[in-house]
Amino acid sequence: MLNLFRLLWCGLFVALIVQVVNIYPNLPEQIAIHFDIQGQADGFGDKQTFYTILAIIIAFMNLMFLSLSLLIKKIPASIVNIPWKDYWFANEERQEIAYRKLKEVLAMTGVLINGICYLLNIIILRSSTVCEACPTGDFIQSNFVWITLSCAAILVILMFVIVKPPKD
Secondary structure (H helix, E strand, O other), X not given: OHHHHHHHHHHHHHHHHHHHHHHHHHOOOEEEEEEOOOOOEEEEEEHHHHHHHHHHHHHHHHHHHHHXXXXXXXXXXXXXXXXXXXXXXXXXXXXXXXXXXXXXXXXXXXXXXXXXXXXXXXXXXXXXXXXXXXXXXXXXXXXXXXHHHHXXXXXXXXXXXXXXXXXX
16 A cells, blocks of 8 residues: 555656646746635736745655655654554554554655645646646636645545554
């Protein structure tokens, strides 16, 4: 399962980079950068500044989750925050399983972050240009906030499902 999430995470990261490289030249200098609750653009800004900041945020978030995933075993157990910690850190075998499960959650979070940024780029393209061939409909644009919050809630629920101790 971990490899599937990592593959999705990396795939979305590459897709996000390809998407930005492809859409950036087609955007006007002023693009939609802020949206109201219905998904309508209500703030505009310079595309170079926006994408510079977005690139820094995306790179930072992906590097942070990748670093945490690679270095999680070096983090002192006292500061690891996991549900049912007493169960998972009771012995070495369970601790190894807990670290693997935490890596899955970190990879799922990477998928969520990159997916949100991918959808955000589509919405920016649709709002900033005339785009009949954009790969999304008005539903995603008008419900972006709710989709994002729902995905985050699902991620939290999945985290609890993934790290729930087995019934003995």
